[in-house]
Amino acid sequence: MCRWLAYSGSPVRLDDLLYNPTNSLVMQSKHSKLGAETTNGDGFGVGWYGAGPTPGLFRSTEPAWHDRNLRELAAQASAGRVFAHIRATTGTAIQQTNCHPFRxxxxxxxxxxxxGDFLKVKRDLALAVDPSLYPLIEGSTDSEMFFYLALTFGLEEDPRAAVAEAVAYIEDTGLRHGVEHPVQMTVATTDGDTTWAFRYSSVGNARSLFISSDVATLQAQYPDHELLSGLSEDARLVVSEPLGDLYGAWQEVPEAACVVVHGGEQALYPFVPASPLPEAV
Structure with missing residues (x-):
């Protein structure tokens, strides 16, 4: 389906995330090891927080491995919070407005x-989006619709609760339309200060998701590793699949869970659609 990464910490050059690791996101666009498809060549996007009042976006319908502009940008730009995504469409058009991240x-x-069966539920989901938000939907993907449902349910106030309510609404709608497994997801969202990442599936077998281990521990294990040596201790990566094979560098996020990353702190919560929110585990 897709692969993505969410980075936060000391500023890094984009190519240290997208190109330089042995299993970089650009490598995964051709040779994904854990994805539903090996190839994710239906466009890509990068979002980052810089000097402007809103995050920057660069999105393209080119395969990530083929886009020379991405290579140029990644070699020069750096940021302390980066979202990057490579796309394998599940049926909607290959166009820039369908490329993630959405903003x-x-x-x-x-x-x-x-x-699941998005065309069956699309109209009902669209009608549930707040009327003030609906005109801002530019593309045709289920992912963007999901985003605007989460915004409708209060993403800006309480992301965990909003995503739980949105998933519950999608599941209820899907079941009413005879969709057996309405939701398959790993999702990442950020306000530029905190990152929330979710792993959940209606069938109980969500796509893979990992978080990086404590940087100080990894720096002690691998003192000569060039990329690790330049990272601050609060640096964290949440990824669809590990970017490399350093032993102990990655922890799998369990099924039906939410990871919250704020600075160097991270917390793991169970994720249950639209139920009272449990405490961290």
């Missing part, structure tokens, strides 16, 4: 997965 004000959103 609303300070917020970015990206999704790997599918809303």
């Amino acid at each position: 609303y004000g300070q917020w970015l959103w990206m999704h790997n997965g599918v809303l």
Whole structure:
């Protein structure tokens, strides 16, 4: 379906995330090891927070491995919070407005997965989007619709609760239309200060998701590793699949879970659609 990464920490050059690791996101666009498809060549996008009032976006319908502009940008630009996504379409058009991340004000959103039988439920989901938000939907993907449902349910106030309500609404709608498994997802969203990442599936077998281990520990294990040596201790990566094979560098996020990353702190919560929110585990 897709692959993505969410980075936060000391500023890094984009090519240190997108090109230089042994299993970089650009490598995954051709040779994904854990994805539903090996190739994710239906466009890509990068979102980052810089000097402007809103995050920057660069999106293209080119395959990530083929885009010379991405190579040029990645070699020069650096940022302390980056969202990057490579796309494998589940049926909607290959166009820039369908490439992730999606942006609303300070917020970015990206999704790997599918809303089951989207065409069956699309109208009902669209009608549930707040009328003030609906005109801002530019593309035709289930992922962007999901984002605007989460915004409708209060993403800006309480992301965990909003995504839980949105998933519950999508599942209820899907079941009413005879969709057996309405939601398959890993989702990442950020306001530029905190990152929330979710792993969930209606069938109980969500796409892969990992978070990087504590940087100080990794720096002690691998003192000569060039990329690790330049990272701050609060640096964290949440990824669809590991960017490399350093032992101990990656922890799998469990099924039906939400990871919250703020600075160097991270918390893991169970994720249950539209139920009272549990405490961290």
